Amino acid sequence: MTHKLAVLPGDGIGPDIVREACKVLEVLRADFGLDVAWEEAPVGGTAYDQTGHPLPDTTLELAKSADAVLLGAVGGPQWDNLDYTLRPERVALLGLRKELDLFANLRPAKVFPELVDASALRPEVAEGIDIMVVRELTSGIYFGEPRGVEELPDGRRKGLNSLVYTSDEIERIARVAFEIARKRSGRVCSVDKANVLEVSQLWRDVVSHVGQREFPDVELSHMYVDNAAMQLVRDPKQFDVMVTTNMFGDILSDEASMLTGSIGLLPSASLSAEGAGMYEPIHGSAPDIAGIGKANPLATILSTAMMLRYSLDEIELADRIERAVGQVLADGLRTPDIAGEGERAIGTAEMGDAVVAALRG
Numbered sequence: 001m002t003h004k005l006a007v008l009p010g011d012g013i014g015p016d017i018v019r020e021a022c023k024v025l026e027v028l029r030a031d032f033g034l035d036v037a038w039e040e041a042p043v044g045g046t047a048y049d050q051t052g053h054p055l056p057d058t059t060l061e062l063a064k065s066a067d068a069v070l071l072g073a074v075g076g077p078q079w080d081n082l083d084y085t086l087r088p089e090r091v092a093l094l095g096l097r098k099e100l101d102l103f104a105n106l107r108p109a110k111v112f113p114e115l116v117d118a119s120a121l122r123p124e125v126a127e128g129i130d131i132m133v134v135r136e137l138t139s140g141i142y143f144g145e146p147r148g149v150e151e152l153p154d155g156r157r158k159g160l161n162s163l164v165y166t167s168d169e170i171e172r173i174a175r176v177a178f179e180i181a182r183k184r185s186g187r188v189c190s191v192d193k194a195n196v197l198e199v200s201q202l203w204r205d206v207v208s209h210v211g212q213r214e215f216p217d218v219e220l221s222h223m224y225v226d227n228a229a230m231q232l233v234r235d236p237k238q239f240d241v242m243v244t245t246n247m248f249g250d251i252l253s254d255e256a257s258m259l260t261g262s263i264g265l266l267p268s269a270s271l272s273a274e275g276a277g278m279y280e281p282i283h284g285s286a287p288d289i290a291g292i293g294k295a296n297p298l299a300t301i302l303s304t305a306m307m308l309r310y311s312l313d314e315i316e317l318a319d320r321i322e323r324a325v326g327q328v329l330a331d332g333l334r335t336p337d338i339a340g341e342g343e344r345a346i347g348t349a350e351m352g353d354a355v356v357a358a359l360r361g
């Protein structure tokens with residue numbers, strides 16, 4: 001049966017990088033028998049400009065009816081002054097995540113051997129890094145109530161967001177992390193701020209309980225988020241699976257990306273319990289390099305590989321994409337974000353073409 005995809009390029013470099021991922025899909029379709037069809041739809045600021053809303057009903061319906069969603073990025077300075085009820089990030093991105101119940105966000109940070117020198121860390125610290133950040137994606141401070149800005153009687157203004165988790169929300173993301181750890185090294189580190197936040201102590205208690213009761217074979221440790229941020233740079237190889245809340249996961253995954261060389265390399269999968277999946281690079285719309293061919297498309301191409309692996313059950317083709325990316329890096333091809341000093345850099349489309357050529361062999 002044909003795999004039906006929703007492709008949502010979005011804003012900034014979104015269209016630049018998604019174009020390259022679609023080239024890869026097209027080769028898999030034409031040369032490797034992948035039975036796939038996709039439909040594009042506007043999302044984010046671009047959709048706001050076209051339709052007056054960052055997540056038009058037609059786009060949401062397309063995403064809901066697809067077997068998987070491929071997303072570029074949303075947001076940009078031209079939409080930063082919109083009210084939160086129309087902000088691309090809040091309405092389109094958080095809206096899609098919530099509507100599709102994509103509570104489990106997998107963000108693998110793996111150093112390609114060829115890119116050890118591009119890491120922000122010393123080669124001996126960077127070599128062999130292979131971390132899976134499991135980020136809770138549909139709750140926490142991004143969604144908690146109450147929130148808003150209110151005027152106090154004395155004229156001061158009070159801004160408020162609420163960090164809220166219920167035990168069932170913690171249980172389900174913990175299970176995802178433990179299951180993944182079983183297929184990897186059997187270790188989970190849960191990251192929280194239980195020394196000061198009640199909700200974090202609940203997080204810790206629930207993760208421990210799920211671990212003891214259902215995954216006694218997985219080794220569980222806990223770490224405060226400030227220490228985790230430091231340990232990621234000091235000794236990243238101590239980590240295998242890290243499980244954490246929505247905002248801590250957002251921050252730690254950007255940090256982890258620099259261990260691998262560039263934020264332009266890190267893919268992600270956002271999954272629901274019912275089998276929905278959205279795939280996007282962890283980076284944003286990078287307005288500073290939009291439309292000028294400088295964006296690294298590899299995070300999006302690797303997100304496509306995750307899509308084949310997790311939503312389409314095309315493991316062999318997912319492996320092929322990852323091998324092709326390894327091949328172009330081994331061949332020395334570098335976009336500006338991963339090029340060393342004095343090294344020649346290629347553009348977004350050239351990088352996509354190189355992956356396509358490596359796929360074709």
Ligand SMILES: NC(=O)c1ccc[n+]([C@@H]2O[C@H](COP(=O)([O-])OP(=O)(O)OC[C@H]3O[C@@H](n4cnc5c(N)ncnc54)[C@H](O)[C@@H]3O)[C@@H](O)[C@H]2O)c1
Pocket residue numbers: 013017072073074075076077089093263264265280281282283284285286287288289294295296297299337
């Ligand atoms: N998932 C998303 O759609 C998403 C994620 C993060 C930020 N955003 C939005 O994107 C906009 C810009 O945010 P930001 O600047 O904080 O973060 P960003 O990730 O867009 O960019 C941060 C830095 O990384 C660079 N960068 C990012 N992706 C790159 C790539 N593929 N290749 C090379 N360099 C790359 C950018 O040029 C920039 O210097 C904001 O509107 C923000 O809200 C969207």
Ligand SMILES: CC(C)[C@H](C(=O)O)[C@@H](O)C(=O)O
Pocket residue numbers: 075089090093094250282283284
């Ligand atoms: C744009 C923003 C809402 C988003 C997030 O914080 O989840 C982004 O930073 C990400 O990592 O996908």
Ligand SMILES: [Mg+2]
Pocket residue numbers: 250251254282
């Ligand atoms: Mg982020």
